[in-house]
Amino acid sequence: MLRIGLLLLVAPIVILMGVYFWELGDVRECAVNGGHWDYVEGVCRDTPQPFVSWQVRHPWLVNGGMLLSVLGTVLCMVGLYVKRR
Numbered sequence: 101m102l103r104i105g106l107l108l109l110v111a112p113i114v115i116l117m118g119v120y121f122w123e124l125g126d127v128r129e130c131a132v133n134g135g136h137w138d139y140v141e142g143v144c145r146d147t148p149q150p151f152v153s154w155q156v157r158h159p160w161l162v163n164g165g166m167l168l169s170v171l172g173t174v175l176c177m178v179g180l181y182v183k184r185r
Contacts, residue, residue: 102179108172112165119161120154 127137130144138145139152155162 101175101182105172105175105177105179108168109176110172112168112172116162116165119158 123142126142126144130137133144135144135146136148137143138149139157140149
């Protein structure tokens with residue numbers, strides 16, 4: 101139970117950070133080339149675009165990842181609390 105808890109605790113955070121930094125690379129490349137990133141469409145545009153937060157664009161990914169991390173924390177606590185047989 102402890103191993104599953106640790107996996108659920110760490111994996112969503114790593115996945116969220118990976119997806120976030122993947123998009124950040126595209127945003128930075130767009131800015132270096134003189135464009136403006138369209139966060140809703142995920143493409144580089146010539147005109148300025150409004151900022152749309154990660155939470156608004158991917159609510160299931162963010163909230164689901166955080167819920168899995170909380171579940172992982174609970175499983176870790178239970179795994180540490182229960183004596184091994």
